[in-house]
Amino acid sequence: MSEWLKIKKTHAEKLLSIIVERQIVKKGNFALHLGHSTEYYLDFRLVPSHPNDFAEVCAAYADLIKNEIIELDALTGVAYSAIPFAAGTSVRLNVPYILMEKIEKEGSLRTPIYGRIKKGDRIVILDDVSASGVTLLCVASILRALGGVVKDAVVLVDREQGADKVLSEQGINLHYYLKLNEILARIPY
């Protein structure tokens, strides 16, 4: 096993124990966007309320980016849940974070981008969870329209609901630590 894969496994194990200890997985019937619903919801918004765990998660994002993404000029986070993670990861890597507003309903003419993008900037999109991949694609297309080059997205957990395929068709590699099923296997409920 390569050095990075060993580190990746360690991060994945730490993430799993944070997910279990902080009760990140909520069971119920949750409406997701686009008419989808789910029995298990992952609430990573709780993590910043635990400073040590938050630091560990940012370190995990930073290592994932350092080891799996060769070139980057900036990163962005999907609002709101990824804003704290993007901020923490950006200062760790000393890579600019292009602050992005929550994307409002379609047809809004206001740009949700607040940071500086130069034409040709290679930008990595950061989010907590990937499902269908539609939100990540939407963010990617906005960044691309502004001259950004988007080839990578990083998440903590992939729900395996098609994001991998949808993104790769658009030339974007999805990087993640855990699949939802690996988490559910460890949850006692």
Added chain:
Amino acid sequence: MLSIPYDIIWLEKKSILAKEAALLLHKVGAIRFGNFILSSGRESPYYIDLRILPSYPIILKRLVELYVEIINNEIRNKEEIHRIAGIPTAGLPIATLVSQIIPLPLLYVRKQEKKYGLEKIVEGIIEVGDHVVVVDDVVTTGHSALEQIRVLREHGGIVNHLVVLIDRDEGGEENLAKENITLHYLMKIGDLFTYLKNLNLINQEKYDEVIRYVMKHRKGGLK
């Protein structure tokens, strides 16, 4: 033995830090001149845009250290605090990094309740009786911060302090005081423009224009 009151030492230090911050903000283009419509509908000849700060992580980190200085010297020296709250969007990256340095748990209030997922308006943990310090970028009238503070209070938080980098001096301090919130800021907008003029970063004409606006809109100022 000669003893100098602690507050005077801190205020002296704060004015030096404010000059440093003014330079950094100017350097990244966070201070813009032109014709801007504020969220209140008021027209302003200048705009302070701290949403670009995360594009400059080293500068953001330094400014976050200044927030922490304010919190340590004006709040934590008098009372215990349990949580830091950020106001999305601009205030949230700042509050996040503040919460990591101190360190304290972070929470934030959504602008409006979302329609899916867990349908929460406060994200993060808050317990009844927690002393929460709210962090934002800039204060104008204070109305938007007050909305968020009311939500935190409804959830049982004890909120007595709002910390910002710049007070635009348009009645925010007074409006917040009416709701028993103490406003803490690194500098008032008039000080910022004075520092910039003294460093020849803005000319006399620009300075006069913005100061006229500041004087007109400050509480008890020219009407």
